[in-house]
Amino acid sequence: MKAFKIPEATIVRLSVYSRFLEQADKRGIITISSGEIAEGVGVSPAQVRKDLAYFGEFGTRGVGYNVKDLLHHTLKILGLGGEWPVIVVGAGNLGTALVSYRGFRERGFSICGLFDNDLTKIGKKVGDLEVLGLEKMDEVIAQNNVKIGILAIPAKVAQDMADQMINAGIKAILNFAPKVINASEDIEIRNTDLSVTLEILTFNLGLQRQ
């Protein structure tokens, strides 16, 4: 690995390239150019090359990139290829949907714990997972060496649950609660507020109306 400061936007795109390459590979495509990738994912060819160049020289001048080879590299860069155990806190609609979400499994994420504090939910089955009480969280995290947690709970309790996760050893949190979560520098937090995404749409719809 070369440089130190890689733009976050590059990582996001790399993840998108990676999936695109997966599809290309499935279709039997052997070689692909930066232009073809660019067209497939909606960015410029130069952007694709720049992004990949952060991590090495994967292509052949005059030819392009070998799909299988580049796919392998992108997966490795993203830390994929193995299995990442993940826990989900919140067994409401969103939480249970995430547990069953195929996209996670396809990319190597396996949900190994689903927790809630609601007694009416504890013990229920979601797929082949049983909803557990929060007191079981530490144990599950330790046993499976879980580093990634997903929060699918109301805003009010989001910070508390994040703290509890972090205490138990979680190093990265994907937060769906509509509330910004704070934690120390060494914990990676990503806030994905679904309403915010819709509100970008309404903002732009508003501009069109003028």
Next chain:
Amino acid sequence: MKAFKIPEATIVRLSVYSRFLEQADKRGIITISSGEIAEGVGVSPAQVRKDLAYFGEFGTRGVGYNVKDLLHHTLKILGLGGEWPVIVVGAGNLGTALVSYRGFRERGFSICGLFDNDLTKIGKKVGDLEVLGLEKMDEVIAQNNVKIGILAIPAKVAQDMADQMINAGIKAILNFAPKVINASEDIEIRNTDLSVTLEILTFNLGLQRQ
């Protein structure tokens, strides 16, 4: 409204400020400074002021911003305040979770149609919505003047469904399928791939390990 080109990041933050102000208002706070907002949402005070300044002068020097007033302005800028009818295509786990998601209702989004092509799902009830066949989509969009559609379907059919939505009059799409959707310039598309978000986490976890 002043300038023309507003950074997208500004809109994202504006939406976050807006929700933060909502919470502050509920707690009875009358006046708030850029520093307090900044701390609450994890950005710099200068950033808050710059963002707001794109849209007008909402504060009072030496004092700060009136919470209710600023909240009202942010909602208006984002195109909120009324009701936005929204349809969801895909009545799988994610689709049904989105239909029931409270966060949408709280910000003025109301799901008025849920569609699927799976005969075993059509007719089922999700909350007080009935899953409809795709052939009913045009009618629902027209009747409710729907401009926003959400895609919660497999990657394979995502582009087709997007095209069908656009033909029926949809102007903005929130796509959860792990596939980049293409459409003409005047259609606003936002791709929210849940795995991509997790993969940013794994990338950063990878860096830590070194």
Next chain:
DNA sequence: GACTGTGAAGCCATTCACAGCT
């Protein structure tokens, strides 16, 4: 001829620092 890899240029967003108001 085709396509990658990359320094340089251009562009855009964020931060700084301070004038202006209360």
Next chain:
DNA sequence: AGCTGTGAATGGCTTCACAGTC
């Protein structure tokens, strides 16, 4: 004294354009 609003400075990402390679 406190805090906003903003031009200027900085920093960072993207695009350009071309040398290098097959």
